[in-house]
Amino acid sequence: MTAITLVQGDITLQTADAIVNAANSSLLGGSGVDGAIHRRGGPAILEECRRLRASQYGKGLPTGQAVATTAGDLDARWVIHTVGPVYQVSGGDPTLLASCYRESLRVADALGARTVAFPAISTGVYRWxxxxxxxxxxxxxxxxxxxxxxxxxxxxxxxxYTAFAAQLP
Structure with missing residues (x-):
C-alpha cells in the first residue's frame, strides 16, 4: 500500500525519485509550480521538453496525460509533467483531474520511481x-x-495543507 504524506512548503526543495510538475500543455514553462520547477531545475528540463515537443508532442501534452524528463538541478531523478484541467473550461470534470494523478503514477512505475512528490494540481491559476x-x-x-x-x-x-489533511483519516 502506498503511504501518503503531506508537507507544507516548496516542491522544488523536495528530495524524491520524481517530482510532478503541474505543467501547461506547451511543456515550455509557465507560472506557478511550472515556472518554479523550470527555474530551479535549470535548462536541462527545458531542453528535454523542447525535444518532446519536436517529436511526439508537437501540439503539446494533452490534459490528463503525463510524460517524464530529467530533473536537472532538482534533488530528484525525474520530473513528471502533467497537464491539469482548467476548471471553467473542463466544466469541473473530475475524471480529467484524476487522470493527472493516475497517469503520473503510471509514468513513475515505468521509471521505477518509489517516492513521488505531487503539487495540488489545477488549484492555482486553473482555479479548481x-x-x-x-x-x-x-x-x-x-x-x-x-x-x-x-x-x-x-x-x-x-x-x-488543511484541505488535503481533511481527506486523510
Missing part, C-alpha cells in the same frame, strides 16, 4: 476548488495500483 481537488487527488492515489511506496503531497500554503 481546493477541497474538491484534494478529495480527487487523495481518492485517486489511494485507488491506484502502483509500485510507488510514498506519495508526498507538497502543498504551498496552509489552506491547501
Amino acid at each position: 476548488p481546493m477541497e474538491d481537488a484534494a478529495r480527487i487527488a487523495v481518492q485517486t492515489v489511494r485507488a491506484a495500483e502502483t509500485e510507488v511506496e510514498e506519495v508526498r503531497f507538497v502543498l504551498f500554503d496552509e489552506r491547501a
Whole structure:
C-alpha cells in the first residue's frame, strides 16, 4: 500500500525519485509550480521538453496525460509533467483531474520511481476548488495500483495543507 504524506512548503526543495510538475500543455514553462520547477531545475528540463515537443508532442501534452524528463538541478531523478484541467473550461470534470494523478503514477512505475512528490494540481491559476481537488487527488492515489511506496503531497500554503489533511483519516 502506498503511504501518503503531506508537507507544507516548496516542491522544488523536495528530495524524491520524481517530482510532478503541474505543467501547461506547451511543456515550455509557465507560472506557478511550472515556472518554479523550470527555474530551479535549470535548462536541462527545458531542453528535454523542447525535444518532446519536436517529436511526439508537437501540439503539446494533452490534459490528463503525463510524460517524464530529467530533473536537472532538482534533488530528484525525474520530473513528471502533467497537464491539469482548467476548471471553467473542463466544466469541473473530475475524471480529467484524476487522470493527472493516475497517469503520473503510471509514468513513475515505468521509471521505477518509489517516492513521488505531487503539487495540488489545477488549484492555482486553473482555479479548481481546493477541497474538491484534494478529495480527487487523495481518492485517486489511494485507488491506484502502483509500485510507488510514498506519495508526498507538497502543498504551498496552509489552506491547501488543511484541505488535503481533511481527506486523510
